[in-house]
Amino acid sequence: MKVAVSATGNTLENIMDQRFGRAAYFLIADPETMQIKAIDNQAASAGGAGITAAQTMVDQGVGAVITGNVGPNAMSVLKAAEIPVYRGTPDPVRKNLEAFKKGALEKIEDTVPSHFGMGGPK
Amino acid sequence: MKQISFVSGKGGTGKSTLVASLSLLVQEKMLADCDVDAPNLHILLDHQVLVMEDYHGAREAVIDPGMCVKCGRCKEVCRFNAVNDIFEIIPMHCEGCGACTLVCPAGAIRLETVKTGQTYVAQTERGTFAHALLDIGAEGSGKLVTEVRKKLDQFQKDEKWVLIDGSPGIGCVVIASITGASAVVAVAEPTKSGLSDLERVLGVARHFGIPGLVCINKFDLNPEITAEIENFCNNNGFLVIGKIPYDPAVMKALQEFKTPLEAGNRRFAMEIENLWKKLEWEVGREE
Amino acid sequence: MRLAVLSGKGGTGKTTVSASLALALDSCQYIDCDVEEPNGAIFLKPELQERYEVKVPVPEVDPAKCNGCGNCARACQFHALAVIKDKALLFAEICHHCGACQLSCPTGAIHEADRVIGVVEADARGSFLHGRLNIGEPVSIPIIRELKRRVQNGLPVILDCPPGASCSVVQAIGGCDYCILVTEPTPFGLHDLKIAVALVKKMKLPGGVIINKAMNNQQMIQEFCQENGIEVLLETPFSREIAENYSRGILPVQADPAWISRLQEVYSQVERSVKK
Incomplete structure (x- = not known):
């Protein structure tokens, strides 16, 4: 299964990005082999960052997402796609993936307040 | 790090004056001017631009x-x-x-x-400061607010606070100014519209689940409405953390590019100090 | 004549000026375009009798016709649509009502339905109008557009504009004959005035300045106006009395009849400038 982690950089040693929609990168990883594909999430968008990011997850065929906070718009896309979301910690991506493998990450059901597509740093 | 966003139902109630004054008082903080439609904080802050970037909004x-x-x-x-x-x-x-x-x-x-504007991160004696200037008639200011906050994030060291001079109103720029903040401080004046303006902006804060605190500026201009505002706040769970008196010295200080605090207005300084004490305690208590 | 009253930022006295003008003129139409914080009614106390909901068209997807191709989600520049597992999800708040999704749909599965984002209210004669944006709605322009659709011809029309210099102000001042820029003599006031002046110049509209809260030190504003060839129409003094009256919903024109003729003179001066 492919797992996506929101990240501040494009390597496994970069810290997980607390934001989902406005994350700097998404690292699509195979937790068994730790092979990754980095997706730059800096695309200029007029809004709806969370929705776009969630759609990217769907298009990439990921089976789970690890991130900090998810807005309600992104959450409803991920829910519709039946992609579970797990709360990671502000540590390197590798550490989060290891915690995920051990089943140590908590599933996120709630969302942070929406900002109607204007984006927000948290 | 805690972010405090200062907003108001309408402009001109004294947000920037308050934030500029707090910038002298509060230690270990960064500053962001998110009133991107009418940014004013940079006028009062001696700053040296570290990074300027075009914003394509x-x-x-x-x-x-x-x-x-x-x-x-x-x-x-x-x-x-x-x-x-x-x-x-x-x-x-x-x-x-x-x-x-x-x-x-x-x-x-x-x-x-x-390109619809520029973002700036600047060094000031009072901490790292981010702001933006929009091109004339440009749109997308909500996203620009986010951009300003993002730019400031990149310069974060181990500051304890971010003071955000937010936008007036209840629209997208306001929402973008308060997302992720630990508290919203709504600055109001005791005018006929003061209470309804305040109710609307506090409604936005509540809608997004952020604790709302209130500062009444020029409270003595209309004691009756000030009392109404206080009543409303008491009954709806919003704490009034400051009441600042009307004082022409504030206007005079601004004309000299100074905050009333720098101009040595003792009465004003005491109110601001008290306000910060209450704010610090309230935000700490939320944990 | 259509007269827009604006300022680079709020709180400089836009509503004071526009409501005072409305009271000083015998017959006119006052339109409060500050739909996020409409305050004109506090001073003009109209009897609001008409109420219209402002609706915007948002897409509705017929699941029977939708083939899940995702064209609509790709066409939407605002990311208000996502297509997941052959199902379209709409995020109505961020929709810009442009119709691109409908144009992009190969199966005709998208039609538009109305969604209410606020109201327009008016008195019986339509001489007072204001709009109100619902809390949490980010897009105010459709309400301003609706207000401007109700502009009456042949009367002086005073448009109390939103603060700032962004899209909603552009919408409000478009098609006006003259812009009154309200400012105050502080560095903040001057900075915001510069932005407002740049906006009206960009839109090629004529404009003049009213300095509110004038003290003994408005050289910086006057010099700026002189350098830029902008007329100063009026100065109102900085006074605790005016501020106290304002806080009670009383305008200078209501407290002191001398202000009526001053404002009428402002209007005549504007008329002369427009004729030129």
Whole structure:
């Protein structure tokens, strides 16, 4: 299964990005082999960052997402796609993936307040 | 790190004056001016720009006159009257929706990203400071607010606070100014509209689940309305953390590019100190 | 004549000026375009009798016709649509009502339905109008557009504009004959005035300045106006009395009849400038 982690950089040693929609990168990883594909999430968008990011997850065929906070718009896309979301910690991506493998990450059901597509740093 | 966002139902209630004053008082903090439509904080802060970046906040359609077959389909579908009679885009009207690009039979229209402002991160004696200046009539200011906060994040060391001079109103810029904040401080004046303006902006804070605190500026101009505001706050769970008196010295200080605190107004200084003490305690208590 | 009253930022006295003008003129139409914080009614106390909901068209997807191709989600520049597992999800708040999704749909599965984002209210004669944006709605322009659709011809029309210099102000001042820029003599006031002046110049509209809260030190504003060839129409003094009256919903024109003729003179001066 492919797992996506929101990240501040494009390597496994970069810290997980607390934001989902406005994350700097998404690292699509195979937790068994730790092979990754980095997706730059800096695309200029007029809004709806969370929705776009969630759609990217769907298009990439990921089976789970690890991130900090998810807005309600992104959450409803991920829910519709039946992609579970797990709360990671502000540590390197590798550490989060290891915690995920051990089943140590908590599933996120709630969302942070929406900002109607204007984006927000948290 | 805690972010405190200062907002108001309408502009001109004294947000920037308050934030500029707090910038002298509060230690270990960063500052962000998120009132991107009328940024004022940079006027009072001696600052040295560290990074300036163009901000591309919108897209606009561009018609290639060489490829255009003048069929008029773009003009028909455009709901913003952004195509003129000789099939040119009127940039001020264009929303960048791309409807015209979908119907053009000649493929003569494309969407282009346009620069709509600049963001700045600057060094001041009072901490790292981020702000933005929008181009005239530019849109997308909510996203720009986010951009300003993002730029400031990149310069974070181990500051304890971020003081955000937010936007007035209840629209997208306000929402973008308060997301992720630990508390919202609404600055109000005791005017006829003061209470309803305050109610609306506190409504936005509550809608997003952020604790709302209140500062009444020029409270003594109208003691009755000040009492009404206090009543409203008491009954609705919003704490009034400061009441600042009307004082022409504030206006005089501003004319000399100073905060009332720097101008040595003792009465004003005491109120601001008390306000910060209460704010610090309230935000700490939320944990 | 259509007269827009604006300022680079709020709180400089836009509503004071526009409501005072409305009271000083015998017959006119006052339109409060500050739909996020409409305050004009507090001073003009109209009897609001008409109420219209402002609706915007948002897409509705017929699941029977939708083939899940995702064209609509790709066409939407605002990311208000997502297509997941062959099902379209709409995020109505961020929709810009442009119709691109409908144009992009190969199966005709998208039609538009109305969604209410606020109201327009008016008195019986339509001489007072204001709009109100619902809380949490980000897009105010459709309400301003609706207000401007109700502009009456042949009367002086006073448009109390939103603060700032962004899209909603552009919408409000478009098609006006003259812009009154309200400012105050502080560095903040001057900075915001510069932005407002740049906006009206960009839109090629004539304009003049009213300095509110004038103290003994408005050289910086006056010099700026002189350098830029902008007329100063009026100065109102900085006074605790005016501020106290304002806080009670009383305008200078209501407290002191001398202000009526001053404002009428402002209007005549504007008329002369427009004729030129």
